[in-house]
Amino acid sequence: MPHYKLTYFNLRGRAEISRYVFAYSGKKYEDHRIEAADWPKIKPTIPFGKVPVLEVDGVIIHQSLAIARYLARETGLAGQTPVEQALADAIVDTIDDFMVLFPWAEKNQDVRTQAFNDILTNKAPELLKDLDAFLGDKNWLVGKSVTWADFYWDVCKHFLLLQPGSRKDQRQSCRPPVQTGK
Amino acid sequence: MPHYKLTYFNLRGRAEISRYVFAYSGKKYEDHRIEAADWPKIKPTIPFGKVPVLEVDGVIIHQSLAIARYLARETGLAGQTPVEQALADAIVDTIDDFMVLFPWAEKNQDVRTQAFNDILTNKAPELLKDLDAFLGDKNWLVGKSVTWADFYWDVCKHFLLLQPGSRKDQRQSCRPPVQTGK
Ligand SMILES: [Mg+2]
Ligand SMILES: [Mg+2]
Numbered sequence: 463m464p465h466y467k468l469t470y471f472n473l474r475g476r477a478e479i480s481r482y483v484f485a486y487s488g489k490k491y492e493d494h495r496i497e498a499a500d501w502p503k504i505k506p507t508i509p510f511g512k513v514p515v516l517e518v519d520g521v522i523i524h525q526s527l528a529i530a531r532y533l534a535r536e537t538g539l540a541g542q543t544p545v546e547q548a549l550a551d552a553i554v555d556t557i558d559d560f561m562v563l564f565p566w567a568e569k570n571q572d573v574r575t576q577a578f579n580d581i582l583t584n585k586a587p588e589l590l591k592d593l594d595a596f597l598g599d600k601n602w603l604v605g606k607s608v609t610w611a612d613f614y615w616d617v618c619k620h621f622l623l624l625q626p627g628s629r630k631d632q633r634q635s636c637r638p639p640v641q642t643g644k
Numbered sequence: 645m646p647h648y649k650l651t652y653f654n655l656r657g658r659a660e661i662s663r664y665v666f667a668y669s670g671k672k673y674e675d676h677r678i679e680a681a682d683w684p685k686i687k688p689t690i691p692f693g694k695v696p697v698l699e700v701d702g703v704i705i706h707q708s709l710a711i712a713r714y715l716a717r718e719t720g721l722a723g724q725t726p727v728e729q730a731l732a733d734a735i736v737d738t739i740d741d742f743m744v745l746f747p748w749a750e751k752n753q754d755v756r757t758q759a760f761n762d763i764l765t766n767k768a769p770e771l772l773k774d775l776d777a778f779l780g781d782k783n784w785l786v787g788k789s790v791t792w793a794d795f796y797w798d799v800c801k802h803f804l805l806l807q808p809g810s811r812k813d814q815r816q817s818c819r820p821p822v823q824t825g826k
Contacts, residue, residue, distance in 0.1 A: 510738055510774045521727055525734035532730035545703055548714035552707035556692055562744075592692045 466491035468529070470514040471498065474617070476526035477514040480533055482613040487537035527554060534610035546605045553596070553603050553611040557618050560589045582625055648673035650711070652696040653680065656799070658708035659696040662715055664795040669719035709736060716792035728787040735778070735785050735793035739800045742771045764807055 468484070470477035472495040484491050496504055496513070505511045508522070515522050516529040523529050531551065534540035541547035563581050568574040593615065597603055603611045650666070652659035654677040666673050678686055678695070687693045690704070697704050698711040705711050713733065716722040723729035745763050750756040775797065779785055785793045 509778055510734075518727055521731075523727070523730045523734055525737040528730050528733035528737055531733060532726060535726060535729075544714060544717060545700055545705065547717075548705045548710050549703075551710035551713060552692075552705055555707040555710055596691055 463490075464519045465517075466533075467494055467517040468492065468514060469494045469496060469504075469508075469517070471496060471501075474620070478617050479526065479530040479610065479614050480514065480516065482617065483530055483533040483537060483539055483610055486608075486613070487533075487539065489533075489537060527558065530554075530610055530614075539608065539610050539613075541609050542605050542607070546609070549604045550609040550611040553593075554614045556589070556592070557611075557614050560585065561618060561621070578625065582622070586622065645672075646701045647699075648715075649676055649699040650674065650696060651676045651678060651686075651690075651699070653678060653683075656802070660799050661708065661712040661792065661796050662696065662698065664799065665712055665715040665719060665721055665792055668790075668795070669715075669721065671715070671719060709740060712736075712792055712796075721790065721792050721795075723791050724787050724789070728791070731786045732791040732793040735775075736796045738771070738774070739793075739796050742767065743800060743803070760807065764804070768804065 466484075466489065468477060468480055468491055474481075481493065483489075484493075508515055508524070510524050512524065514526050514529060515524050516532070517523075518532075523532060531540060531554075534550075535547075541550040560581075563585060565574060565577045568577065593603070600606075602608050603615065648666075648671065650659060650662055650673055656663075663675065665671075666675075686695075690697055690706070692706050694706065696708050696711060697706050698714070699705075700714075705714060713722060713736075716732075717729075723732040742763075745767060747756060747759045750759065775785070782788075784790050785797065
């Protein structure tokens, strides 16, 4: 088994989807969490200068979703057929398009709160409606078993439920496609 | 062989990467180009309401990069090993992160020009430097043969070279990893 080293800050953030895949599959890995103070020293040593990165026996893979998709494929969580894998990829990118709307780097608290509220009020309901229609009567977003798309929705939902701006009706409609257990 | 129908506007845009994969692999497909005037009628019939979409024997796959990755895998253009596939995915997402910086929907021409120029001046050089370092002495971005990551860079480069704001030294450093031939 290769040695996996996942490097990110001590946050859920863009590494959490890969941590879900590791946790669910039981694969061992090094969960390397760096301090913000050490980042300026580490950044120039990383291809493309961003975390997370995953080292697999010395090869460095960058981009959070490329990492998570690789791990999902290695552990049977990417979808059971090529078309299911494409649909899981499509759902992940749809959720990601939503998550990147938020101005994460905005320092001005008023501007930030206003933007977050706008997105939660004007964009979240459409995402929830579309995901709900796509889920339909199924237990999982794609195919007949859990995929990393369900995990990514859980990452997104976890973030939404923490927002003071999230409306009660939105919280209620956050029905979880990720079920318990394995 | 499945019937492939790719639906998008009559533009390069977010469908062009899939058209490259079809063209290079020689796979037949229906290149369905819709008129902007027909979009309001078509939008509600499409899951998640955005194009491109690819129909594969009746299943609709959304999200441009999910579609292109699926086609790249089907045609041997996604990378030769799981790690190479992850690296190709990572390069594609890196280029995409850059492409989505541009305010494509901005209607005010002055605001638009200013934003495009800012990105071309302040963000493009870093992307080019990082891609160049990643490419190194190789002929292709990932592994020993062409992948869809090379194609996506060509899509991006094509766009960059059309920009009046692109600087001469940037144009010179746009060395093409996509070579001629098959
Ligand atoms: Mg995207
Ligand atoms: Mg991304």
